[in-house]
Amino acid sequence: MSGRFSARTLAAVVLLLALALLPLYVDLTGSRFLLTLFTRIIILALAAVSLNLILGYGGMMSFGHAVYLGIGGYSVGILAHEGIFSGFIQWPIALAASALFALVIGALSLRTRGVYFIMITLAFAQMAYYVVAGLARYGGDDGLTIYKRSQFGALNLSNKTEFYYFCLALLYASMYLVWRIVNSRFGLVIQGSRSNDTRMRAIGFPTFRYKLTCFVIAGTMCGLSGALLANHTDFVSPAMMYWTRSGDLIIMVVLGGMGSLVGPVFGAVVLLVLEETLSGITEYWQIILGPLLLLVVLFARGGIDGLLGKVRHA
């Protein structure tokens, strides 16, 4: 790496710059659709970045991460439904609710590992899904329309460009946070426990507490993404926390490259753009996406980040 500009860093810089400049391009071409699509991509990239913190760096294979999208989203939706529109009230509640859920679920599921952990996070997320689908007052299965976006003083979230930059700023801030975490002593313990938990405990680290903290941080970040998503679609429904949505988030992380800072953002861009393109070609686009995913798993384990890494060595 020393001083050389690798393909990987170059790609990352280009991507982050391109995302920042996208609204200018949209202004020139007038393609509002692109702005809406990329706002969604950025919001889900934020969720993927948070999942990467536990999955990529911490080795915790959570298959219920979309639940925080739902919790964050429903916190905003329910408060708006009850007539509280201030973002300064809605958002802290969204974050706190996600953190609390992550704390309880994490405390239970981190007692186990491996396949158990996958299945348990999946099951608890599904439990939350059914609970939300049972809330008749808030639309149940049909979901809940949000008539007014969160109010943040001078900031106008209904303005598409302003909202885009708001989401982008939060994404970059989260990536910075993850970068700081990963390179801190705390982050090193988390990564050490991914490689060998027994050894970390033998050295004297109470890894359970470290992992639980990490799990809660990731859940809270994803809750933020949920609050953004609710504001983006002006609608929340149980479908946003269905378990296949958690699968999508995992795909983003693995597609982009696990345990790389920008990887999940790449993954989100690629998956959602691919989805958009394929669904334009055929109604049955998942018949292509499924086997494609299979091929990535079988032959390109490192994801996009891994491929870019190889370019450097070539």
Added chain:
Amino acid sequence: MTLFIEQCLNGLQFGLLLFMLAAGLTLVFGIMDLVNLAHGSLYMIGAYFAATFSAWTGSFLLGVAMALGGTLLVGMAVEVIVMRRLYGRDHLDHVLATFGLILFFDETVRLIWGPAGLSLPLPSWLNAPVQILPGIYYSAYKLSIIIVSLAVAAGLYILVMRTRIGMLIRAGASNREMVGALGVNIKLLYTLVFGLGAALAGLAGLMQAPILTVQIGMGEIIIILAFVITVIGGIGSIRGAFVAAIFVGLIDTLGRAFFPDLLRVVLSPAAASTAAPALSSMLIYLLMAIVLVVKPEGLFSASNK
């Protein structure tokens, strides 16, 4: 009282159905160390096959038999084409690859059968209620599900514990290389086991088909319950899956039937009817949480692992 007995039987029937699904899942995990999310797709395929074949042949039983064979073949094909390449790899790889399979199967089914659901009508001899106790009638079909499932569970136990092939399966689970070195075709054995698991899932699907509609995504809903059962029972343990499945079936069914009434005793009727659907769907997950706190590795964890 009549209602209670009926709901208990419903719970038992649902639990046994879940056992079929969980048995295949836990068998494949215990022996091949493979997490198969697409197990629910095989359940769906079984139901679609049964609906199609029985419409073609005009006979319920013939359609069911063909559907079972068909699901077995699909399962074996999936093993040969995909699963075989996943053995020994990371569990995350399994999860992703089989998630890809789910997308593929769901979309293929939509392509072939269209987005609308199918129904599998019952023949008249299964449709009538039968008297099980003096004055108590129960659906003949649900009763036959209970009988068939119990027979399958017994058959599975005999197959795994008492036959030569079962011995090979168990041996293959504890040491794959050694069994292979002794001249057993372990690849074929694995294909058979996977096919067996698929057929069990297909059987569960086609038995459930006349009760619910046959639709895309039916497997994704029920597979979560199968996961809960596997976690409660201990991954890899068929006996655990059986006990846990009965528990989950009973708690889920009885909870949905009687929990709202219980809640009404404590809360106001309005509050109870609001909270009941949400709370009663939480019951089995609470059971799972309790089991995890007491025994994180499940009730009957396979001790050889």
